[in-house]
Amino acid sequence: MADKKIAFVTEITPRSKDFSRWYLDVVKRAELADYSPVKGCMIIRPYGYAIWELMQQALDRRFKATGHVNAYFPLFIPESLLRKEAAHVEGFAPQVAWVTRGGDEELEERLVIRPTSEAIIGMMYAKWIQSWRDLPILINQWANVVRWEKVTRPFLRTTEFLWQEGHTAHETEQEAEEEALRMLGVYKDFAEQELAMPVIEGRKSESEKFAGAVHTYSIEALMGDARALQAGTSHHLGQNFAKVFDITFQARDKSVQHVWQTSWGMSTRLVGGVIMMHGDDSGLILPPRIAPYQVVIVPILRGNWQETILPYAESVRDELNAAGVRVTLDARDSYTPGWKFAEWELKGVPVRLEVGPKDIEKSQVLSVRRDNRNKVAFARKEVVSGVQTLLSEIQQDLFDRACQFREEYTVRTTSYEEFKKMMEGRPGFVISPWCGETICEAAIKAETQATIRNLPMSGLEVSATCVRCEAPAREQAYFAKSY
Amino acid sequence: MADKKIAFVTEITPRSKDFSRWYLDVVKRAELADYSPVKGCMIIRPYGYAIWELMQQALDRRFKATGHVNAYFPLFIPESLLRKEAAHVEGFAPQVAWVTRGGDEELEERLVIRPTSEAIIGMMYAKWIQSWRDLPILINQWANVVRWEKVTRPFLRTTEFLWQEGHTAHETEQEAEEEALRMLGVYKDFAEQELAMPVIEGRKSESEKFAGAVHTYSIEALMGDARALQAGTSHHLGQNFAKVFDITFQARDKSVQHVWQTSWGMSTRLVGGVIMMHGDDSGLILPPRIAPYQVVIVPILRGNWQETILPYAESVRDELNAAGVRVTLDARDSYTPGWKFAEWELKGVPVRLEVGPKDIEKSQVLSVRRDNRNKVAFARKEVVSGVQTLLSEIQQDLFDRACQFREEYTVRTTSYEEFKKMMEGRPGFVISPWCGETICEAAIKAETQATIRNLPMSGLEVSATCVRCEAPAREQAYFAKSY
Numbered sequence: 001m002a003d004k005k006i007a008f009v010t011e012i013t014p015r016s017k018d019f020s021r022w023y024l025d026v027v028k029r030a031e032l033a034d035y036s037p038v039k040g041c042m043i044i045r046p047y048g049y050a051i052w053e054l055m056q057q058a059l060d061r062r063f064k065a066t067g068h069v070n071a072y073f074p075l076f077i078p079e080s081l082l083r084k085e086a087a088h089v090e091g092f093a094p095q096v097a098w099v100t101r102g103g104d105e106e107l108e109e110r111l112v113i114r115p116t117s118e119a120i121i122g123m124m125y126a127k128w129i130q131s132w133r134d135l136p137i138l139i140n141q142w143a144n145v146v147r148w149e150k151v152t153r154p155f156l157r158t159t160e161f162l163w164q165e166g167h168t169a170h171e172t173e174q175e176a177e178e179e180a181l182r183m184l185g186v187y188k189d190f191a192e193q194e195l196a197m198p199v200i201e202g203r204k205s206e207s208e209k210f211a212g213a214v215h216t217y218s219i220e221a222l223m224g225d226a227r228a229l230q231a232g233t234s235h236h237l238g239q240n241f242a243k244v245f246d247i248t249f250q251a252r253d254k255s256v257q258h259v260w261q262t263s264w265g266m267s268t269r270l271v272g273g274v275i276m277m278h279g280d281d282s283g284l285i286l287p288p289r290i291a292p293y294q295v296v297i298v299p300i301l302r303g304n305w306q307e308t309i310l311p312y313a314e315s316v317r318d319e320l321n322a323a324g325v326r327v328t329l330d331a332r333d334s335y336t337p338g339w340k341f342a343e344w345e346l347k348g349v350p351v352r353l354e355v356g357p358k359d360i361e362k363s364q365v366l367s368v369r370r371d372n373r374n375k376v377a378f379a380r381k382e383v384v385s386g387v388q389t390l391l392s393e394i395q396q397d398l399f400d401r402a403c404q405f406r407e408e409y410t411v412r413t414t415s416y417e418e419f420k421k422m423m424e425g426r427p428g429f430v431i432s433p434w435c436g437e438t439i440c441e442a443a444i445k446a447e448t449q450a451t452i453r454n455l456p457m458s459g460l461e462v463s464a465t466c467v468r469c470e471a472p473a474r475e476q477a478y479f480a481k482s483y
Numbered sequence: 484m485a486d487k488k489i490a491f492v493t494e495i496t497p498r499s500k501d502f503s504r505w506y507l508d509v510v511k512r513a514e515l516a517d518y519s520p521v522k523g524c525m526i527i528r529p530y531g532y533a534i535w536e537l538m539q540q541a542l543d544r545r546f547k548a549t550g551h552v553n554a555y556f557p558l559f560i561p562e563s564l565l566r567k568e569a570a571h572v573e574g575f576a577p578q579v580a581w582v583t584r585g586g587d588e589e590l591e592e593r594l595v596i597r598p599t600s601e602a603i604i605g606m607m608y609a610k611w612i613q614s615w616r617d618l619p620i621l622i623n624q625w626a627n628v629v630r631w632e633k634v635t636r637p638f639l640r641t642t643e644f645l646w647q648e649g650h651t652a653h654e655t656e657q658e659a660e661e662e663a664l665r666m667l668g669v670y671k672d673f674a675e676q677e678l679a680m681p682v683i684e685g686r687k688s689e690s691e692k693f694a695g696a697v698h699t700y701s702i703e704a705l706m707g708d709a710r711a712l713q714a715g716t717s718h719h720l721g722q723n724f725a726k727v728f729d730i731t732f733q734a735r736d737k738s739v740q741h742v743w744q745t746s747w748g749m750s751t752r753l754v755g756g757v758i759m760m761h762g763d764d765s766g767l768i769l770p771p772r773i774a775p776y777q778v779v780i781v782p783i784l785r786g787n788w789q790e791t792i793l794p795y796a797e798s799v800r801d802e803l804n805a806a807g808v809r810v811t812l813d814a815r816d817s818y819t820p821g822w823k824f825a826e827w828e829l830k831g832v833p834v835r836l837e838v839g840p841k842d843i844e845k846s847q848v849l850s851v852r853r854d855n856r857n858k859v860a861f862a863r864k865e866v867v868s869g870v871q872t873l874l875s876e877i878q879q880d881l882f883d884r885a886c887q888f889r890e891e892y893t894v895r896t897t898s899y900e901e902f903k904k905m906m907e908g909r910p911g912f913v914i915s916p917w918c919g920e921t922i923c924e925a926a927i928k929a930e931t932q933a934t935i936r937n938l939p940m941s942g943l944e945v946s947a948t949c950v951r952c953e954a955p956a957r958e959q960a961y962f963a964k965s966y
Contacts, residue, residue, distance in 0.1 A: 034607065034610070034611075036556070036557045036603065036607070037561055037564060037603070037606060038557050038559045038560075038561060038594065041557035041558070041559060042557070043554065043555065043556050043557065043607055044554055044555040045554055046552035046553065046554045046622060049552075049553050049554045049555055050552065050553070052555075053553065069529035069532070069533065070529065070532050070533070070536065071526065071527055071528055071529045071532045072526065072527040072532055072535075072645065073519070073526050074519045074521050074524035074525070074526065074643055075524070075596075075627055075629065075643050076521045076524060076580075076643070077521070078520055078521060081520060094586055094587060095586050096585075096586070097559075097582050097584070097585045097586075097594075098582065098583065098584035098585070099580050099581065099582050099583075099596070100581065100582075100583045100584065101580070101581035101583065102579075102580045102581070102631040102642075103577055103578050103579070103580075103631035103633075104577060110584075111521065111580075113558075113582070113596075120519065120520070123520060124517065124519070124526055127517070128517075133817070139529060143627075144558055144626075144627065146558065148585040148586035150586075159585075160557055160558050160559070162555065334616070
């Protein structure tokens with residue numbers, strides 16, 4: 001048994017050797033997700049889903065604290081409704097799934113499975129909103145959406161995925177803009193505080209913005225292979241959907257006006273982001289705040305361990321549990337401690353506690369950090385406070401390490417020769433001046449595979465000419481190869 | 484403004500006059516749900532969704548406490564997979580939605596939108612389960628499902644609905660049976676403790692069991708119009724799916740065996756059940772444990788109320804909040820207190836607190852119960868404990884009242900003449916002896932519209948002959964007209 005399992009754990013491709021292979025191995029071996037019989041659809045297994053549940057709770061708390069409420073809109077959108085907003089349908093129609101039959105009958109009108117819900121929600125808002133007193137409307141939805149993807153990868157790009165989509169309506173342009181930025185801030189805070197994932201906030205270029213938006217903001221993170229990942233987006237929709245769906249209200253001055261809207265979303269793709277940002281050759285490394293188990297206790301199986309070591313381990317578990325630490329005790333006797341160490345490292349549990357005869361003798365517990373493998377013995381009486389401190393430190397250290405990595409992999413250049421050379425490898429973020437023209441952006445993408453991730457909010461100064469053309473630069477852009 | 488709104492509140496049809504109309508009015512006016520442009524699909528509005536969220540949390544807590552974990556399986560099921568289990572496909576194929584196109588291409592194989600997930604989950608379990616060490620598997624999923632319904636009604640029967648579906652696999656038949664009964668017990672406990680909804684536990688007859696199950700258990704509740712509602716079901720699937728999907732494991736004795744399975748589900752239909760069980764002519768009455776707001780504070784708008792009454796009301800709100808009571812303060816100045824009373828009664832908030840100049844003078848707060856309109860003044864210092872006690876009492880009283888109602892509307896008869904006569908009206912539950920034959924059951928349904936709700940677990944004694952035919956009765960059955 002033990003032999004079979006050791007082989008199982010070591011089946012992971014080293015991260016340094018093949019990042020993409022390593023990613024798929026971790027997803028599979030840590031039992032985060034599995035492939036389904038439907039092309040491009042994954043199964044989120046319990047361990048992966050537990051991570052998503054913790055992310056959901058942390059996001060939902062933030063949504064409610066900023067005045068949002070949840071609701072649920074239908075999975076189906078009539079074709080005619082999707083077609084109302086021209087840019088929106090152009091962006092989404094090529095990648096939707098079509099329902100053409102219900103029960104025994106051919107449908108008179110085809111239904112789209114929602115790729116996003118602006119259309120159906122817009123139609124309902126038109127019905128619900130009468131007066132400025134009804135505004136703002138601040139609704140979020142937790143749901144599944146479907147986009148018919150050609151190339152898929154678990155969590156990162158799947159035909160069906162889980163997400164939340166916020167949809168708000170406001171009296172004024174300024175309020176909508178503030179909301180779009182507020183939610184971008186919520187996303188940044190969530191990514192950095194919960195996922196230990198430093199992100200760059202910025203505005204998307206015209207060519208990368210959401211189909212139907214006035215402008216799109218995003219947060220972008222740098223993964224362990226120095227590719228960028230779009231971690232969340234927040235759109236200012238202006239009055240585009242309001243005009244199409246006739247969402248009007250009687251204003252304070254009695255005039256009839258169209259509402260101003262936003263929408264914003266984050267998805268299960270973030271589980272993939274966490275894997276790629278923190279993991280190493282031994283597997284997953286989970287930030288404590290989203291770890292299903294923050295601590296695993298492994299008893300050393302010596303002599304009559306079930307009478308001596310097990311009760312000691314159980315009392316440690318119960319204390320941690322009572323203090324609100326998510327802890328599991330691995331008391332299986334068919335596996336060696338060494339095998340268990342490897343399995344729980346693969347699963348990324350932040351802290352391992354080892355309990356052996358010597359530890360009991362010294363009235364202590366040995367702690368091992370997953371991220372740097374540092375070992376520290378805690379006196380038995382101080383296990384709870386010791387573990388709590390350790391978990392905070394790990395959370396902070398993972399964030400700091402990711403910041404440092406990003407710094408190392410962020411470069412600036414104004415020379416296109418240098419830019420092209422860099423993009424032959426994987427330079428991370430390259431900050432370069434850009435003329436603001438879509439044609440130039442497209443040429444850069446075609447010539448180097450790099451895209452503009454976003455135009456940072458921090459307002460980097462620019463006095464140069466565009467990295468590619470002769471025109472004066474309008475702003476600095478974050479370029480990268482991305483997921 | 485006030486006039487328009489008073490009219491709005493009074494638009495509810497009296498419950499006694501037309502129960503069905505009353506139900507739809509409450510759903511609409513209390514902003515629980517709205518109709519969507521897709522036939523049979525509803526929108527769950529924030530107030531309705533908040534009730535569902537509280538139900539979810541209460542159920543999820545119970546699932547986790549009994550060792551279950553959550554996961555997520557795909558929305559799509561390939562047609563060939565659904566067709567594998569003969570009884571299952573026969574039961575569901577007539578009412579599924581079909582996806583035939585993805586993006587620009589016609590699909591080679593049609594996809595079903597899950598009406599339930601036994602097939603796709605069975606296929607994955609076959610992959611995941613190798614040995615008895617992998618058992619039991621205790622997975623639950625929170626998801627949307629689609630059943631193409633011809634006649635729909637918000638919450639009670641909709642084309643798309645939200646639910647949870649548990650799917651477990653076990654080593655032995657006995658363990659599976661225990662699990663099916665354990666989850667039926669969890670459902671009963673949830674319905675009675677959280678929803679204040681007394682239920683009858685029992686086994687479904689052959690003709691009413693789940694397509695593919697060995698047997699189905701259900702809990703059945705009696706609504707305010709004396710119709711029965713199936714509130715939850717738990718199925719013992721035996722080895723039916725295991726054999727079709729080849730879900731085998733190496734047993735302790737090294738033999739290869741098929742697993743034994745269960746599945747069980749509860750849905751948003753329960754929101755409809757709560758409305759129909761507790762509501763009255765003024766609208767919704769919510770059991771405190773699932774009320775989005777347990778308390779509403781309405782300040783009486785006199786004189787300089789914003790300087791005097793408002794701060795007093797705010798301090799009451801803050802104290803209740805801190806004590807974990809879900810409370811809202813309705814400080815809008817464009818509505819009269821009377822109008823607010825009617826609105827919050829419509830929305831079923833269990834306790835209203837009124838704060839006027841006299842209350843401040845006497846250092847008190849006036850409480851009004853939604854269910855029986857009893858008024859009690861609490862000394863300002865005792866508001867929190869007073870409210871907490873009141874909420875517990877209301878929860879219990881609603882349950883007791885529902886039990887009493889059910890007792891009044893449960894009758895027994897062994898005479899088919901009497902049975903038929905009763906069923907011309909709405910007698911509630913009719914307990915009668917039954918021969919156990921499907922043909923006889925079908926005849927009763929055709930002749931009276933009554934169906935067997937279930938065969939109660941309490942093992943009612945039976946020594947008579949079948950209520951309809953001459954044959955000796957096999958058991959007592961709960962008959963009713965149902966939703």
